[in-house]
Amino acid sequence: xxxxxxxxxxxxxxxxxxxxxxxxxxxxxxxxxxxxxxxxxxxxxxxxxxxxxxxxxxxxxxxxxxxxxxxxxxxxxxxxxxxxxxxxxxxxxxxxxxxxxxxxxxxxx
Amino acid sequence: xxxxxxxxxxxxxxxxxxxxxxxxxxxxxxxxxxxxxxxxxxxxxxxxxxxxxxxxxxxxxxxxxxxxxxxxxxxxxxxxxxxxxxxxxxxxxxxxxxxxxxxxxxxxxxxxxxx
Numbered sequence: 001x002x003x004x005x006x007x008x009x010x011x012x013x014x015x016x017x018x019x020x021x022x023x024x025x026x027x028x029x030x031x032x033x034x035x036x037x038x039x040x041x042x043x044x045x046x047x048x049x050x051x052x053x054x055x056x057x058x059x060x061x062x063x064x065x066x067x068x069x070x071x072x073x074x075x076x077x078x079x080x081x082x083x084x085x086x087x088x089x090x091x092x093x094x095x096x097x098x099x100x101x102x103x104x105x106x107x108x109x
Numbered sequence: 110x111x112x113x114x115x116x117x118x119x120x121x122x123x124x125x126x127x128x129x130x131x132x133x134x135x136x137x138x139x140x141x142x143x144x145x146x147x148x149x150x151x152x153x154x155x156x157x158x159x160x161x162x163x164x165x166x167x168x169x170x171x172x173x174x175x176x177x178x179x180x181x182x183x184x185x186x187x188x189x190x191x192x193x194x195x196x197x198x199x200x201x202x203x204x205x206x207x208x209x210x211x212x213x214x215x216x217x218x219x220x221x222x223x224x
Contacts, residue, residue, distance in 0.1 A: 031209050043113075043199050043215030044152075051209070087152070091210050095159060096142065096167065101151040 002027040002092050004100035012106045013078055021073040021103045023088035032091040033071050035064050037084045038102070044087055047073075078107045110135050113216035115200050121222045122190045130185040130219050132200030140203045141183040142167075142213065143175060145196040152199065158183055190223045197221070 004025045013019055023033070032051050036044035048057040050066040057064045061082065063074040073086055085104045089097040113134045122128055132141065143155040154167030158177040172194060174186045183202075187194060197220050201213040 034212055036215075041218070043201075043217050046212040046214065049212055089213075095140075095165065096154050096157055097210075097213060099152040101149065 002090070002098050004088060004090050004098050006086075006088060006100040006103050008103060009101070010104040010106070012108065013075075015079055015107055015109050016077045018074070018076045018078070020075070021086055021105070022070060023073070023100055024070040025088075025090050025098075025100075027090050027092040027098065029093045030090060031093050033066055034089045034091070034097065035071070035073055036087040036089065038087055039084050047086075075105070078105075080107045080109050083107045112136065113200055113202055113214050115198075115216040115219050117219060118217070119220045119222075121224065122187075123224050124191060126190050127186070127188050128190065128221075129187075130198055130200075130221075132183045132185070132202075132216060133181055134183075134200075134202040134214070135181060136202060136204075136214065137180070138202035138204045138214070139180070140205075140210070140213075141177065142201040142203075143173070143183065143185045144199045144201065145169065145194075146199060146218075147196050155185065155198075190221075192223045195221060195223045 007022045035047040038044045048064040053068045085102045087102045089099045116131045142157040144152045156175040161180040164175045176184045200216040203213040
């Protein structure tokens with residue numbers, strides 16, 4: 001069964017303290033990997049799509065990378081407004097995505 | 110563009126009552142999805158549709174029905190609500206391009222409480 005896991009479950013950082021979130025996947029095939037940000041009480045908001053190992057995407061303080069087994073979301077010098085739940089999802093050539101459970105990030109001022 | 114909209118935003122039901130959640134998208138997307146999100150369990154797919162007039166079961170379809178009579182609308186029905194259906198429901202839409210599925214765009218969610 002295809003599966004996506006994320007670690008850590010929750011992460012607390014001080015403002016400016018860089019770190020990485022992990023998304024590991026065991027799937028029959030990978031057509032694409034997606035990162036989303038979800039704020040409390042809102043729907044997930046798209047951040048990045050990665051299609052092949054070695055690919056990297058950047059947006060402001062966020063950088064997503066992809067290997068054959070996992071993806072990382074690197075957060076450089078985070079600010080309190082980066083606090084959210086970060087979800088990853090895999091397109092495994094099915095009709096839908098397989099979502100991970102998410103990482104709750106808190107950035108303290 | 111409004112993107113993906115959902116109505117209602119919040120609803121309280123009594124056990125056994127029925128209701129319909131409405132999802133609308135104005136992006137001309139072929140694919141539409143209904144998810145539920147519960148603490149610690151992430152997003153779970155209830156039903157989805159790959160085009161007008163088509164529907165298919167997802168991971169947790171029991172107790173729900175759906176209809177896609179118009180391309181822009183996807184309805185989720187609860188015929189006889191149960192407390193286990195207390196959750197936050199998200200609708201999403203997407204399309205295929207160049208042989209792969211583009212990202213799913215999500216609505217703001219409907220919070221449902223079943224007493």
